[in-house]
Amino acid sequence: MELILATSIGILFASGIWLILRPRSFQVIIGLLLLSYAVNLFLFITGKIQVNRPAFASEAVSFIEGLYADPLPQALVLTAIVIGFATSALYLVVLLGSRGLTGTDHVDGKELEHDE
Amino acid sequence: MSLLLAEIIVLPILLPLFTGALLLLINERHHKLKFFINQTSTLLLFFLAVLLLGITDSAPAEQGLLVVLSANWAAPFGIVLVGDRLATLFLLVGALLANAALIFSYSRWARLGVHFHTLFQFLLMGINGALLTGDLFNLFVFFEVMLAASYGLLLHGYNITRIRAGMQYIVVNLLAAVFFLLGIALVYSATGTLNFADLAAKMPTLADEPRQLLHAGAAMLAVAFLTKSAIWPLGFWLPTTYSAASPPVAAMLVFLTKLGIYILLRLYYLLFGANSGASAGFAADFLLYAGLMTLAFGALGLLASQESSRIASYSAVISSGLLLTLLGLAEPSMLSAMLFYLISSTLAVTAFVLLTELIERIYTPADSVFALSMEFFAPEEEKQESAGVAIPAAMAFLGMSFVACALIIAGLPPLSGFIAKFNILHHLLQLPFSLSHWLLLILLMLAGLTAIIAFMRFGVRSFWTAQATTSPRLKLNEAGPVLLLLVLCISLAFFAEPLHNLLERITADLQHPQRYIEQVLSTLPTRKEAP
Numbered sequence: 001m002e003l004i005l006a007t008s009i010g011i012l013f014a015s016g017i018w019l020i021l022r023p024r025s026f027q028v029i030i031g032l033l034l035l036s037y038a039v040n041l042f043l044f045i046t047g048k049i050q051v052n053r054p055a056f057a058s059e060a061v062s063f064i065e066g067l068y069a070d071p072l073p074q075a076l077v078l079t080a081i082v083i084g085f086a087t088s089a090l091y092l093v094v095l096l097g098s099r100g101l102t103g104t105d106h107v108d109g110k111e112l113e114h115d116e
Numbered sequence: 117m118s119l120l121l122a123e124i125i126v127l128p129i130l131l132p133l134f135t136g137a138l139l140l141l142i143n144e145r146h147h148k149l150k151f152f153i154n155q156t157s158t159l160l161l162f163f164l165a166v167l168l169l170g171i172t173d174s175a176p177a178e179q180g181l182l183v184v185l186s187a188n189w190a191a192p193f194g195i196v197l198v199g200d201r202l203a204t205l206f207l208l209v210g211a212l213l214a215n216a217a218l219i220f221s222y223s224r225w226a227r228l229g230v231h232f233h234t235l236f237q238f239l240l241m242g243i244n245g246a247l248l249t250g251d252l253f254n255l256f257v258f259f260e261v262m263l264a265a266s267y268g269l270l271l272h273g274y275n276i277t278r279i280r281a282g283m284q285y286i287v288v289n290l291l292a293a294v295f296f297l298l299g300i301a302l303v304y305s306a307t308g309t310l311n312f313a314d315l316a317a318k319m320p321t322l323a324d325e326p327r328q329l330l331h332a333g334a335a336m337l338a339v340a341f342l343t344k345s346a347i348w349p350l351g352f353w354l355p356t357t358y359s360a361a362s363p364p365v366a367a368m369l370v371f372l373t374k375l376g377i378y379i380l381l382r383l384y385y386l387l388f389g390a391n392s393g394a395s396a397g398f399a400a401d402f403l404l405y406a407g408l409m410t411l412a413f414g415a416l417g418l419l420a421s422q423e424s425s426r427i428a429s430y431s432a433v434i435s436s437g438l439l440l441t442l443l444g445l446a447e448p449s450m451l452s453a454m455l456f457y458l459i460s461s462t463l464a465v466t467a468f469v470l471l472t473e474l475i476e477r478i479y480t481p482a483d484s485v486f487a488l489s490m491e492f493f494a495p496e497e498e499k500q501e502s503a504g505v506a507i508p509a510a511m512a513f514l515g516m517s518f519v520a521c522a523l524i525i526a527g528l529p530p531l532s533g534f535i536a537k538f539n540i541l542h543h544l545l546q547l548p549f550s551l552s553h554w555l556l557l558i559l560l561m562l563a564g565l566t567a568i569i570a571f572m573r574f575g576v577r578s579f580w581t582a583q584a585t586t587s588p589r590l591k592l593n594e595a596g597p598v599l600l601l602l603v604l605c606i607s608l609a610f611f612a613e614p615l616h617n618l619l620e621r622i623t624a625d626l627q628h629p630q631r632y633i634e635q636v637l638s639t640l641p642t643r644k645e646a647p
Contacts, residue, residue: 020287025283028287032290035294039294040297043300043301046304076253084293087260087263087264087286088290094279097271097279098280098283102279
């Protein structure tokens with residue numbers, strides 16, 4: 001389990017970093033999305049990898065170590081997903097605007113051969 | 117402290133939130149009404165900030181904090197909002213700049229696109245929230261609120277330059293957010309808490325292994341804040357962004373870099389202050405040298421700048437570099453000098469950003485500039501820029517304001533920039549000799565010199581050349597904010613002592629994080645009687 005999670009986070013990070021260094025804005029946004037998936041997973045496993053454990057007790061029982069999963073990372077990751085989603089959507093709008101105004105999807109807003 | 121009083125600290129967040137929401141409902145056609153509501157709310161925010169600074173400053177040192185437990189949960193479990201002297205001082209500076217920028221935007225810039233006023237209020241909400249929060253994740257949320265609003269404002273008056281700059285600005289900040297979250301995750305897994313006070317309380321007794329994890333987390337977080345405060349080499353976005361943004365927005369962006377410095381200041385002295393065990397002074401050297409590099413980069417950039425907006429941008433970079441260097445020196449005696457410089461340089465750079473737009477009208481007929489930025493948006497409103505009263509002797513006003521800005525930013529006597537710089541040098545020379553101090557001394561002088569050269573060159577070119585210049589029509593509401601900011605800077609020079617005393621008290625607060633920790637953690641949830 002640890003190995004799978006660690007590898008997948010690593011692969012997501014690596015692909016994300018590769019993509020955001022590319023010159024097309026579409027590649028950049030895919031890279032940003034991959035990075036945010038990676039970081040969300042990373043945030044999620046800070047609560048330790050636990051399977052089949054509730055995040056909170058439904059009634060007042062005394063706290064027993066190991067019976068419950070850590071609820072905080074789950075709450076954090078939910079918020080992070082929502083915020084990441086919203087800001088990526090915002091970037092997408094700017095990307096489309098840039099595509100429409102400049103006629104190219106290069107991140108600099110112009111193709112290399114048009115360099116002054 | 118009575119219960120009702122502490123709850124005032126929520127208002128600087130709620131007021132912009134509700135105003136922004138209200139403004140969303142009003143149609144763009146009612147421009148004056150929207151402006152009026154926005155301005156009223158921003159003015160209220162200013163008075164609120166004065167009041168809050170008064171409250172936090174007048175209380176004795178052991179109980180000056182305004183702590184509000186949101187949802188009535190005790191401190192490490194719920195999210196707390198904390199107002200202390202440092203936060204309320206920044207609140208005040210931010211509200212001042214917001215008022216100046218908003219008044220300036222009235223006659224032209226606010227009408228360039230839709231939802232300027234709403235975004236402006238949401239930006240203020242994000243700034244105030246980030247200043248007042250006492251929780252790392254909540255800080256992230258407010259940062260994102262602020263950044264989302266700033267994306268919108270940067271793109272306000274949509275043209276190709278702004279889109280291009282906006283894309284870079286957004287990508288850089290989204291990446292910074294990734295680092296921010298990574299940092300939060302690492303800090304949480306090291307300590308099991310995200311509350312500032314609780315983190316600080318756990319620092320001295322942390323075991324070795326989690327401590328290393330925490331250091332990694334803190335470094336990740338620092339990447340996010342240092343990107344915001346434009347440290348070299350993370351600050352390349354700044355000049356492009358600032359010169360693309362419309363002047364009132366650029367004025368607010370100047371304050372955002374200072375917000376990065378504020379967070380660093382707060383977290384550094386809470387987590388890595390003198391009594392944080394093995395972590396005391398963590399990475400101070402890094403901050404010092406990176407700050408020096410930023411200073412050098414800013415000075416070189418300033419020398420190479422031709423356009424006024426670039427001069428303003430690199431002045432902001434220099435100011436960030438100096439502040440980061442002083443933070444990295446980790447000398448408590450420098451703190452009040454640093455804060456004084458921060459206030460003075462923020463006001464001066466903002467005034468200059470607003471002023472440059474007025475100066476540029478000298479040689480280009482105002483309408484053509486306007487038409488250029490109006491290319492893609494609402495061309496039918498082009499003719500309506502007649503609001504406000506024109507002031508006489510425009511050239512004399514522009515010239516004098518320009519000289520004042522130049523003097524303050526370059527740090528020449530007799531204005532506040534000189535006092536700030538003198539203060540820094542005075543403290544620097546009292547420290548024992550070391551290479552980095554001398555480097556700082558030399559770079560500080562060089563930065564001043566390049567600032568003088570850049571400003572003189574620009575001034576000579578704009579005011580003294582024989583090209584066909586027109587005396588521009590200045591509106592009172594455009595000249596007013598510039599004048600206001602400059603008068604404030606000048607009065608900083610005259611009333612340096614009361615301000616200095618306040619800054620000394622802030623310094624004392626920062627050096628004794630114990631007060632902060634105890635007050636936050638000892639605040640109890642209120643028990644509400646059943647009705």
